Amino acid sequence: MADLTIKTTDWKMREVIDMRGHSLPIRIIHWLTAVIFIAMISAGIIMVDAGWGDNFPPFRGQLYDFHRGMGFVLLILVLIRIVLKLTTPAASPLPASIPPMQQKIAKLTHVLLYAALIVHPLLGWYATNMWGVANIPVFGLFNLPMLVEKNREMGEFLLEIHGWVGLAIGVLVVLHILAALHHLLIKKDGVFQRMTRT
Numbered sequence: 001m002a003d004l005t006i007k008t009t010d011w012k013m014r015e016v017i018d019m020r021g022h023s024l025p026i027r028i029i030h031w032l033t034a035v036i037f038i039a040m041i042s043a044g045i046i047m048v049d050a051g052w053g054d055n056f057p058p059f060r061g062q063l064y065d066f067h068r069g070m071g072f073v074l075l076i077l078v079l080i081r082i083v084l085k086l087t088t089p090a091a092s093p094l095p096a097s098i099p100p101m102q103q104k105i106a107k108l109t110h111v112l113l114y115a116a117l118i119v120h121p122l123l124g125w126y127a128t129n130m131w132g133v134a135n136i137p138v139f140g141l142f143n144l145p146m147l148v149e150k151n152r153e154m155g156e157f158l159l160e161i162h163g164w165v166g167l168a169i170g171v172l173v174v175l176h177i178l179a180a181l182h183h184l185l186i187k188k189d190g191v192f193q194r195m196t197r198t
Helices: 024-049 060-087 100-130 152-187
Strands: 003-009 014-020 136-138 142-144
Touching (some): 024 060, 024 152, 100 136
Antiparallel strands (some): 136 142
């Protein structure tokens, strides 16, 4: 764990906060998850909502493979992060200056993000199988197994849910980013640096 020394300006005084950051593996997974999620969602939007009609370009299939492969990697990263969170020393608690209700909201947001980031790729996996894709390639390394039998109607329903969960993740991520920037630029209380300092 890294010991962080962050100076913060308060309306009464300027103080130094010693705050222990997250472990290096958790920080790496955090930022990898962010990059992969952006890449995965971008590919998903382009392959579905690019306005191609029936004139799909040849690389559309590659976008699907990329999106699905990234989804699987994202699922594994989130599961690893949960294990690390449960088995490694935690970062310092949030500063006492943060109201209890805000701390509860922050914890709830994190729980919802973890849950959504697990459910989202699983929904995509199931929906893809139900559309009749038996083996989902993961960057040419291996194929994901068939979890369920083909059921086109149910597959369409799951894809719809998959899209809504993705939208919900996007909203949670935006809230997460706004909160992080608030701590970095306005509060200056060291919360942001728990995920950036080595």
